[in-house]
Amino acid sequence: MSDTTRDRSIRIEAMRYHPDTDSAPHLQTYEVPFRDDMSVLQGLQYIKDHLDGSLTFRWSCRMAICGSCGMMINGVPQLACHSFLRDYMPGPVRVEALDHFPVVHDLVIDQTAFLNKLESVKPYLMPATERALSAGAYNQTPAQMDKYHAYSQCINCLLCYAACPQVALRPGFAGPAALALMHRYNADSRDQGWAARAEAANADDGVWGCTYVGECSEVCPQAVDPAHAINQNKANSALDFFGLRKLLSPREGAK
């Protein structure tokens, strides 16, 4: 039964911030007619198309895989395309820029700090020796793939950063997504780069910046479980501190 008429409406309170004219963000209210199958993102698109073309937000795929439309929806970090207006009836539904990030314009946040953190964990395969193209593809058993597959599902939507209190309190903290991706490569049988990543992992702003609140894993739309990635690496970091990591590691470190 597809209802094509917009027979209901909901009040959307959108955070507005214009860098040239505002010193702080404020909320602006819109009355948005909607159908049962409309996401919060579609509500915002309705505003932009019909009510106020100046409302600024990021979006792309509309199907929870690009990670662009992360925002605070009634105080919870979520993908706007992955939450439905009908679930917020009778409203209002408050949409704000992701917590813990500088705001560029309305719902758009500045990802610069995250990009630097992501690079600091060297999120790419680092084999111990160069492998010639003629050697063909790497082979992996399903068990080897299982070790990292869940952690490779991250879409960099940054919901976990908005959820994590430590990200708010320690601006330098590498954060859930970056540390989960570090684990993703450390856990990959093709990779021998853990020694090169150890400095970032062992730092106060590395795995030890996490106090295990666990909210990152609650909000992750991809079930990456960053809390698991980070907290199992506290043991690795401790072993590294006592010089035992090298002894126990079955693989040699890349430079």
Add this chain to the structure above:
Amino acid sequence: MGRHQPVAKTYHPPRQVDWGKSVTRRRYMKRELTSVFLIAYALVLLFGLWRLSQGEAAFEAWRATLSHPLAIFGHGLIFVAALYHTRSWFEVMPRTLPDSAMNPASITRAGWTAAAIASLLVLTFVVVGGV
């Protein structure tokens, strides 16, 4: 500090955390708060050890203090807090261990089993020792 530099003028929200905002955060705060009771109990025991070093009279005086209703109430409070802390810690323990064939529920059960065995051993020691 990384090769990426901010290019736009931005609004920086105040750095503050609402620890009561979500179920997860409240659960975390309760887990951390109850650990303070464990430290309190460790201090009570350490104090007893210190009194023991001062001789039998001092040690017996410390034991007498412990039988005060207020001390018994405090111990009850610590016991409840310790139980809560144990439960909340065993609940999150699976994610502190490497990915393994063991499922999270069994890890939590293993924690409870270890705690039960340890408690039983201490209880046996106290009963048999006749302390």
